[in-house]
Amino acid sequence: MGLMLYNTLTRTNEPFEPIVPGKVGMYCCGPTVYNYAHIGNLRTYVFEDLLRRSLEALGYDVRHVMNVTDVGHLTDDADEGEDKMEKSAREMKRSVWDIAAYFTEAFFDDTRKLNVIPPTIVCRATDHIPQMIDLIKRLEQRGYTYVAGGNVYFDISRFDEYGRLALLDRQELKAGARIEVDRNKRNPHDFVLWFTRGKFEHQSMMWDSPWGRGYPGWHLECSAMSLHYLGEQFDIHCGGVDHIPVHHTNEIAQSEAATGRKWVNYWVHAEFLLMDSDKMSKSAGGFVTLGTLEDEGYEPLDYRYFCLGGHYRTQLQFSFESLNAARNARRNLNDRVVALQATLGGQPAPAADWDGPYAKAFLRHISDDLNVSRGVAELWGVVKDGELEARDKLAQIAAMDTVLGLRLLEQAMAAVQVDADVERLIEERGRARAGRDFARADRIRDMLGEQGIVLEDGPDGTKWKKVSRRV
């Protein structure tokens, strides 16, 4: 069954056809490492992970490239703003390099906790300055640049297709609506490819270039690195919707001007997470991180499950009430999968089976522009099915979870690891109950409860299971 993907370039759902059969080149805009990622940022990375896992489930060999922006990102783009890295470094009294290393690590800690598969290649902007300089040279040779006030600019008037992705030609742009127009620019939408020294004081990350010592413009790195790692044409480029009008628009201009050909086939954008009917903003401060959630007693995968509840192209309303619902749902799900695994009596979890009816339906929904909430409904369907054998259920669950990434089987296997001491205590409690020594029986149950072992007395005797800690 073919994958349909919504392509921002055409604003329609299109059948996905890779350039090379069976292989997918995918570039995702990564974090700017001057602060922790907030959960809104993280939603996008969970979405990208979902896309990657879906492609793999459909049999594609995915080359997933993600950048880490560790330089040259201004608080505004008007040649006036402060460099975010420098600002953060000053505030934390550390070097920009330390800041970058620290927050890069923090970012990957978060994504690992969210069970996001690491990209095939992670590339740092500062490791690819030569590629960026080469790209500017190519643009210069083809006549797409001009130098003004010490900076090298991209001249959008030379690129006819400029703004197609964002439908900019259909907009009456209010240039300078929010910031001062850079007087060096011939067109308000021209953007800087290379900044030279002297623009800002105390700029510590600088490199030599044909245009003077300085540093690259923000958009340049994504073009330079994606061209470097994925070639002059590749399949998918992802990012948040906020990147459509400027960042991705400029990336397209740079890349296609340099190569003279179409660059990316499918542009796929994730919508925002909203906080109190407002988008969550990193720069505005007061944002919620994964650490905040953990401090509140949530597990990272609760947040992943929460993200899976909505479609990636619709704004998702965050609230602790909703996150609670997600946590409860995931606990129920985990408990049920543990119960299924327990019936296998210590045998390993069955291998993923995509041929079952639920798994098939799941894949059909996922293929429909990643309709994951519908997919999750199929997961519940198989879990609650009254006819299927536990083994069949688990095999289909295993298949679906390769896409959902909820670690369902791993947790189930861990939970059913029988601890001899626990078994012994249960037997002891059984004897106490038989002797109607309920005080002693309850004491044992409480003790086990503290270890996350829950007992359930039923007609067939006492069952027990390990559950996630109830906070």
Added chain:
RNA sequence: GGCGCCGUACCCAAGUGGUAAGGGGGAGGUCUGCAAAACCUUUAUUCACCGGUUCGAUUCCGGUCGGCGCCUCCA
């Protein structure tokens, strides 16, 4: 001002030109020393509002009201 998106039960959230997935929460029941769990049942005659097209619209079109995003920091 321009461009784009959205408005579904108590909450989150899918979806379709032919009569509303799923989860959470709530309610009732079975079971039980108690509890928990499990299981069963139940929870939108209705999809912001008003018109239009249609045999039929929540789904298409127009308008109104409300919300959100973008228009050079943002995932």
